[in-house]
Amino acid sequence: MVAAPSDFRLLQIIVLLIVSPSFTVEFTAAKLKRTMGERKANIQKAGSRAKTAAAAKKTVLATSKKPTSSRQKKDEDLPPPPPPAETSSSSADSDGSSEEEQMLTNKSTSHKRNKTIDNNKESSSSGDDNDDESSEDEDSSDEEDYETKPTKGKFFSDENAAWLKPKENKQPKKKQSLIESDDEDDDDEFGGGDNNDVLMENDEDEEDEDEEELEVERQSRLLDARHRQEAEEAEEELRETVATHTAMYILPTREELERDVDRVVPPSELKSHIESILEVLADFNQRREPGRSRKEYVDQLGLFIAELYGYLPELIEYFLTMFSPSEALEFVEYSDKPRPMVIRTNTLKTRRKDLALALIKRGVSLDPLASWSKVGLKISESPVPIGATPEYLSGHYMLQSAASMCPVLALAPQPKERVLDMSAAPGGKTSYLAQLMRNTGVIFANDLRPDRQKATVANMHRLGVKNVVTCTHDGRKLSRLFSNYKFDRVLLDAPCSGLGVISRDPSCKVQRTIADVKKTAHLQKELLLAAIDVLNHKSKTGGIMVYSTCSVSVFENEEVVDYALKKRDIKIIETELDFGTPGFTRYQQQRFHPSMAKTRRFYPHVHNMDGFFVARIQKLSDKIKGEDDTTKQSKEEGEMEKTEPEKDTTKVTSKGKGKKRKERSKQPLDVAEPKKAKKEKVSVPPTSKAETKKKVEKNTKSAKMTKPRRRKVDA
Numbered sequence: 001m002v003a004a005p006s007d008f009r010l011l012q013i014i015v016l017l018i019v020s021p022s023f024t025v026e027f028t029a030a031k032l033k034r035t036m037g038e039r040k041a042n043i044q045k046a047g048s049r050a051k052t053a054a055a056a057k058k059t060v061l062a063t064s065k066k067p068t069s070s071r072q073k074k075d076e077d078l079p080p081p082p083p084p085a086e087t088s089s090s091s092a093d094s095d096g097s098s099e100e101e102q103m104l105t106n107k108s109t110s111h112k113r114n115k116t117i118d119n120n121k122e123s124s125s126s127g128d129d130n131d132d133e134s135s136e137d138e139d140s141s142d143e144e145d146y147e148t149k150p151t152k153g154k155f156f157s158d159e160n161a162a163w164l165k166p167k168e169n170k171q172p173k174k175k176q177s178l179i180e181s182d183d184e185d186d187d188d189e190f191g192g193g194d195n196n197d198v199l200m201e202n203d204e205d206e207e208d209e210d211e212e213e214l215e216v217e218r219q220s221r222l223l224d225a226r227h228r229q230e231a232e233e234a235e236e237e238l239r240e241t242v243a244t245h246t247a248m249y250i251l252p253t254r255e256e257l258e259r260d261v262d263r264v265v266p267p268s269e270l271k272s273h274i275e276s277i278l279e280v281l282a283d284f285n286q287r288r289e290p291g292r293s294r295k296e297y298v299d300q301l302g303l304f305i306a307e308l309y310g311y312l313p314e315l316i317e318y319f320l321t322m323f324s325p326s327e328a329l330e331f332v333e334y335s336d337k338p339r340p341m342v343i344r345t346n347t348l349k350t351r352r353k354d355l356a357l358a359l360i361k362r363g364v365s366l367d368p369l370a371s372w373s374k375v376g377l378k379i380s381e382s383p384v385p386i387g388a389t390p391e392y393l394s395g396h397y398m399l400q401s402a403a404s405m406c407p408v409l410a411l412a413p414q415p416k417e418r419v420l421d422m423s424a425a426p427g428g429k430t431s432y433l434a435q436l437m438r439n440t441g442v443i444f445a446n447d448l449r450p451d452r453q454k455a456t457v458a459n460m461h462r463l464g465v466k467n468v469v470t471c472t473h474d475g476r477k478l479s480r481l482f483s484n485y486k487f488d489r490v491l492l493d494a495p496c497s498g499l500g501v502i503s504r505d506p507s508c509k510v511q512r513t514i515a516d517v518k519k520t521a522h523l524q525k526e527l528l529l530a531a532i533d534v535l536n537h538k539s540k541t542g543g544i545m546v547y548s549t550c551s552v553s554v555f556e557n558e559e560v561v562d563y564a565l566k567k568r569d570i571k572i573i574e575t576e577l578d579f580g581t582p583g584f585t586r587y588q589q590q591r592f593h594p595s596m597a598k599t600r601r602f603y604p605h606v607h608n609m610d611g612f613f614v615a616r617i618q619k620l621s622d623k624i625k626g627e628d629d630t631t632k633q634s635k636e637e638g639e640m641e642k643t644e645p646e647k648d649t650t651k652v653t654s655k656g657k658g659k660k661r662k663e664r665s666k667q668p669l670d671v672a673e674p675k676k677a678k679k680e681k682v683s684v685p686p687t688s689k690a691e692t693k694k695k696v697e698k699n700t701k702s703a704k705m706t707k708p709r710r711r712k713v714d715a
């Protein structure tokens, strides 16, 4: 189609209007002004940064003791910051626009330019999409590429590439705009401004880094100095320690000990002696005094420990035969400390959870005892007396130490069994047995001392135990009394010296002699044989007994069980307690049956429990080993029968016997002597009040008088 001339003219006019120079100029000028405005703002910012950086640099250089760094050197080599904003307008002249266009642009956009600058300021302050931010973002995004890409900035070489960051990715953006494409030359200049901007920032960063480094260095120097001082002090201390600890410990001579007779030796001095001797014993060959034996040192150690902790020296001497010197000291130390208070939930009346909640409501702080106990609660704090709460009075729990639960767990009685608790008062273990048997079967709770059995009866009532019969016999005679009524299980929680529970009864320290301990062991042997004899080895569920004591002495534990092994047809079986230390299989010159390792010992210093011993024994037959022993035993039994006709004293209260029993109850020891015990040749501690008093006095006297350090030591 061919257009008419008039139409063509009209088209020409339209085209002219569209491409009119004034239109183009105005459009171009507006764009240019805006761009220039933006750059001017950038340059102003760059200038102020340069000032700040220069000031910071001055400060740094002034404070730095270090020579100018290579980076600083590079900074100095860099060209100065770009000229002020006027330069940018003059550079605009060189973009090829005509003078007329420039004037038009200047006139028409002078207001716009100012506005653009203001807008830039605003957007800069608002932090949205401003050049600075975008340049920072870009910087960071470029950072990684930097080492690999060639640098495009004209102010630095490749050498600077590692630390300078050009605004590479700004250019493509600018090239997108028509005006910016015209400003390629400007880019060189103003791009320099941008680059300067970056350089300034880098300068700032570096100065900051330098400042940080210097602070770090300062701190490091201080730290080094402190370390040096500490090292010197430690070395000095070590020298002193070595001097002290490698020094020979000279035992006090007899004269020195005698001179010290009336001197009250301060505990610190005793402790120091103890420590020194322990150190010598740990390195005996090197540190002993020439000519002195190990025994002499151990003896002297025992005397110091006895004096420091208030024991009869012979007891400490005994502990030193059982434990290493350092462990003996530990045992003695821990024996003085009270054990945690523990209660056992009476599951015949309540559940542990309910009990715990009830006590917590009363302000009691408690925790489950241990993983091995489903019923124990450890009391850490209580605003109310634990032995007098409504829960206690209602029989929801029993005060019972952790260790004393172990013999019952080891016996593991079953419901409906026939069980004998040979020395039961005050019934802590009896009630636990009843609980495990769910109040079924029958338990004979025997104890020689009727006064103590009153407490057993009261406890059974309080705890709601209904399967217990109490009686007051000498345990040694029970085998005869129950010859036709044997038991599925027997618990012999034997009367003992109490050397495992010293914290409860510190009088043991001065009232127990080794002779007492040996006498008690004798009684224990007799009670154990009697316990085995009343045990029904044919029991379908049991034929098992437990022998336990709250003593740590070998006399009362391994020796007793070993004796029974030789006299009866029994074997030691596992206690099924997964804690505790194995019993001794050897002690000094003695060798016990290897199965003694199946017995368990509990220690204050190891288990934070009372000192306890538990042996689980299975009866194999009624056989009595060694004819002589059998004859001797039946003779003994006959003699006992003659001298002490036993009556059934299952009823605990009896007015007629009350007086005599009262006398017995005054005995300080758990071990009660049966009537006419002397004739029975049973070695038990003295019974009469006078004798007891005399003995206590003697022991106390000997404890006070026996100043260990005064004891004669062979020079």
Ligand SMILES: C[S@@+](CC[C@H](N)C(=O)[O-])C[C@H]1O[C@@H](n2cnc3c(N)ncnc32)[C@H](O)[C@@H]1O
Pocket: 404, 422, 423, 424, 425, 426, 427, 428, 429, 430, 446, 447, 448, 449, 452, 473, 474, 475, 476, 493, 494, 495, 496, 670, 671, 672, 673, 674
């Ligand atoms: C360690 S206590 C028993 C504690 C008890 N099993 C408990 O858990 O509550 C030892 C008991 O043995 C008693 N006893 C002493 N000699 C005895 C004997 N020849 N026959 C029976 N019991 C005796 C004492 O009266 C004492 O109550």
